[in-house]
Amino acid sequence: MRAQTEAAIELADAIFFMIDAxxxxxxxxxxxxxxxxxxxxxxxxxxxxxxxxQGDQGFYEAFTxxxxxxxxxxxxxxxxxxxxxxxxxxxxxxxxGEEKRALDxxxxxxxxxxxxxxxxxxxxxxxxxxx
Numbered sequence: 001m002r003a004q005t006e007a008a009i010e011l012a013d014a015i016f017f018m019i020d021a022x023x024x025x026x027x028x029x030x031x032x033x034x035x036x037x038x039x040x041x042x043x044x045x046x047x048x049x050x051x052x053x054q055g056d057q058g059f060y061e062a063f064t065x066x067x068x069x070x071x072x073x074x075x076x077x078x079x080x081x082x083x084x085x086x087x088x089x090x091x092x093x094x095x096x097g098e099e100k101r102a103l104d105x106x107x108x109x110x111x112x113x114x115x116x117x118x119x120x121x122x123x124x125x126x127x128x129x130x131x
Contacts, residue, residue: 005032014042014091018113019062020121021047021055021072033065044087045070048114049121051077075114084110 009015015036019029036043047059050072062070071087073080085103092102 002035005035009036009039009041012039012041014044014088015039016044016046016110016113017065017067018046018048018117019058019065019070020117021050021058021062022121024058024061025064029065033067037066042091043067044084046084046110047072048074048117049076050074051079073114075111076118 017033017036019025045062045065045067047055047062047070049055050059051074055072055074059070059072071080071083073084088103088106
């Protein structure tokens with residue numbers, strides 16, 4: 001996982017760092033935050049599953065990573081996409097004429113990542129219910 005992350009960081013112009021707001025910051029999050037921080041690239045901190053009160057603690061805990069204000073999102077409930085778009089605009093403007101294409105690509109990657117995290121969480125929930 002580290003090698004894939006390092007390769008992705010190397011290729012990236014900006015980085016989405018996504019945490020699960022229901023779980024909060026994990027030791028793995030802190031480890032990868034160090035890798036991302038060393039890149040010197042712009043970082044957008046996303047707190048997924050931030051809908052409702054269940055995500056509040058993790059959202060606020062995200063500030064401790066030092067990446068600035070987290071963006072509260074929920075792909076499942078379509079929450080925070082306007083805030084994410086607004087945060088991306090300064091980066092997208094530098095690619096004048098390519099804004100629509102870049103945003104579409106970012107959205108696809110974001111959706112895929114959020115879906116993967118949701119699937120992992122559902123699997124974890126199912127495992128917990130089975131025990």
